[in-house]
Amino acid sequence: MPAKAYHTPQRQAVYEVIWESGDHPTAVEIMDRLRNRGQNFAYGTIYNSLRYLVDAEYILELKLGDNASRYDANVDDHHHITCKKCGKIDEIYADLPKEWLGTVAQETNYTVDEPVNFHHVVLKGVCANCQS
Structure with missing residues (x-):
């Protein structure tokens, strides 16, 4: 700390x-x-x-x-993905597409200046271990 x-x-x-x-x-x-x-x-x-x-x-x-x-403990801006089968959680460092931010602005009527604190974006899927 x-x-x-x-x-x-x-x-x-x-x-x-x-x-x-x-x-x-x-x-x-x-x-x-x-x-x-x-x-x-x-x-x-x-x-x-x-x-x-x-x-x-x-x-x-x-x-x-x-x-x-x-x-x-990783406080850098990042996303997470969780496995729907086993519950494993992984971190994602890919940037969000600018088109997505435009869609968010359009749907919410907000002006989106820049992506800040996007660590709350969570995706779900099935990890490689559970696919077999």
Whole structure:
């Protein structure tokens, strides 16, 4: 976590679990991984740490259609794709087509200046492992 953050050992531990993961863990998965490391924090501590880290923009909270939020330490603008069969989540770095932004502007009657914070775009499909 960047040095400018007001962080506690608990926040640092939560951040490290998310940073080291490649699977966008839920709060429960984060807690389980902390326990596996010998770090036992109360649920409230985990949730408060997650809220702080999201609000301070050190992590992203992803709402991908299931009930539980997932967390991502990659705060660069990017998209996600989820497998409808196994639930795997991957990151996408492709730019959105300018035509799509024009369609959004036309449908919503907004003037779209530039794509900002498009990490909320989520696509669904079937991953290569589930296609066989």
